[in-house]
Every structure is written in structure tokens, then in C-alpha cells.
Amino acid sequence: MSVAFIFPGQGSQHPNMLHELPKHPEVDRTIKEASYVLGRDALELDTKDALLSTVAVQLALLISGVALARVLRYEDAAPDIVAGHSIGSFSAAVVSGALDFVDAVSLVELRGKLMEQSYPKDYGMGVIVGLDEMRVSILTEQVNSVNDPVYIANINTYDQITIAGRLSAIEKVFALASSMGAHKTKILNVSVPSHCELLSGVSKEIASKLAAISLNNPNTLFVGNCRARVLRNAEDICKDLSDGVANTVRWHDSATLMYERGVRLFIELGPGETLTNMAKKEFKDARCISALNSGIESSCILIKREREK
Known part of the structure; x- marks a missing residue:
């Protein structure tokens, strides 16, 4: 049996979400790296007022997901496969080894700004x-x-x-x-009409930014948003990340694919339990948990038990 790390998208955020991350050197490292790229303290992204901005929401979700995955890896609890819903796909790309976290921060900041500016109202x-x-x-x-x-x-x-x-x-x-x-x-x-052709212009600008960044072939299986398939090379992952904002997120198909590949433990890395609850509804014989709600120690125990099956 195998383990999937899944990363939620916009809508799962809440105030103080970054401050609620576990006290751990890998969390500190992730916050420090993000702050350096942004030129400001990343912990300022999760205030109630800050989270009114799409930019802050997307950055906070990226940081949260990557920080939690790094903590679990540090504790020798790594995934077999990763996938993210919408902005969560950038966290998944980092954790798969395809995208450097520093590059992901600048990409997500740009993505959020472009989306926010595209349709300001209605x-x-x-x-x-x-x-x-x-x-x-x-x-x-x-x-x-x-x-x-x-x-x-x-x-x-x-x-x-x-x-x-x-x-x-x-x-x-x-x-x-x-x-x-x-x-x-x-x-x-x-406030943004995401994942449809209305954001095709945003998709093109993200593709242009990605073209200037060096991605790697993943060292952990990565499931894309648009086609709901395992993507095994940097070029395909790059295209999925840029196309995703203007195309339908086929999360049901992605989760089903992971289940059919033997995943019986889904661990959500980020605030809330949105993806956890979806998986529980779909896959009755799989274990589905939120790492934050269950705790890092319990998550590590479950991952290691799954490895032994």
C-alpha cells in the first residue's frame, strides 16, 4: 500500500494558519526562505486583513503545505505520490522535487497578483x-x-x-x-473566476515566467490537475502548473487515480480538512487524515505502519 500527500487550494485558509504550524526547525527554515524571497516577514501573510488578498492566501497555502511536508520528511515519513488542488499543485510540485521552493514562492506571488488584477469585481x-x-x-x-x-x-x-x-x-x-x-x-x-478560459491571459503569463525557471524531473510521483495523470517529466509538470489556472481541476479523477494505484493513506497538508473529507466520502477503505489536526507524531506513525503492509 502507498501514501499520498495532498495539498488543499484556496478556501481552506484561516487567520493564524502559519502561526499554528508545529514548532520545528523545518517550519522555521521554510518561513525564513519565503520571507527572504518576498522581502518581508512571511508570518504577516496570515492575519485576517492580509487574507483578504488572493496573493496572501495563495502564498500562505504554499508555505503551509511545504513546511508540513518537510517536517514529515525530516521525521522519515515521506510520500509515494503527491497531488494538490489548484494552488496546492505548486506545493505538490515542490515536494515532488520538480520545483525549487524559492522559485515556487515567486511564481505563486505572481500568480496571485495576476489573478487578483484580472477580474476586480462581479x-x-x-x-x-x-x-x-x-x-x-x-x-x-x-x-x-x-x-x-x-x-x-x-x-x-x-x-x-x-x-x-x-x-x-x-x-x-x-x-x-x-x-x-x-x-x-x-x-x-x-473573488476570481479561476480554472476557466476567463484566465487564459493569466495562464500565458505564468507560462512565460515558468519558461525562465529550471524544473527537474520529479523524484516522487506527481499527479497533475488538468489531466489527472501521473506526470513524470519537468516539461509536463511545467505545462500543468501554467495551464491549471485556466482549465478545470479534475480532483475527483486525480484522487481516484491515486486510490487505484494503491494509496490507502491520504494525508492532507495544510489548514482544514476539505480534501480529507472528500477522500473519506469517496474511498471507504482508505485512511484519510489532516496532518495538522491529527498531529505530526500520529501522522508519522500511520505512514510507517502503511509502509509495513
């Missing part, structure tokens, strides 16, 4: 629970127009789909979804 994301991808796709195609764009953004589980676009269009899709039997619809606390 756009966002919403989630529909209770309908599958095919049904939601029909609804978005019915509503989508030049003036009221809306697209599928994330496929989180088979019946939890996130959509992105103009808020007025999202509300129209919600009304149709409710009439078709959706259990829940909710506007998310995200």
Missing part, C-alpha cells in the same frame, strides 16, 4: 452539490454567454462541482440546478 466561484459533471455542464452551457460567462471550474467529487464566472451567471445556474434536484448551492469566498 466575478467569482460557486459550488453545486448533488449533481454530476454532465448535468452541471448542460446547465452552464445553457446559461453561458459573452455578457454572462460561466464555466465548470473544479470537479471535486462525482457530485460536487464548482463553477466560475460572472456572479449573475452563477446565480442563474444555481436556480436551474436547484430545480433539477441539487442538494446545495453556495457562492464561495473567492
